[in-house]
Amino acid sequence: MFLSLKLLRTPIKYNMKVNTKENLNVENKTKYIPFEKMSKKAQREYNAKRRNSWGEMSPVTRIVPNKKVYNRQAFKSEERTGPR
Numbered sequence: 001m002f003l004s005l006k007l008l009r010t011p012i013k014y015n016m017k018v019n020t021k022e023n024l025n026v027e028n029k030t031k032y033i034p035f036e037k038m039s040k041k042a043q044r045e046y047n048a049k050r051r052n053s054w055g056e057m058s059p060v061t062r063i064v065p066n067k068k069v070y071n072r073q074a075f076k077s078e079e080r081t082g083p084r
Contacts, residue, residue, distance in 0.1 A: 035043065065071070 033042075035046070038046065
């Protein structure tokens, strides 16, 4: 394989950047801060981001009523409206 002399004479240009403040974006980097050391405002923002909605599902615990137990409300409503 023959390389031309012109290619051999041209200096090679590397795409290397010097580590300057602009290249490293030191100002834009955020440092890790423990939750306990965050300000109250920052803690609220962090918690708000992590909260999700339950969507269609309700997170309330439901208890199925026992049909054998006396239910005063059902008894009263039955008296008012009559037997079904």
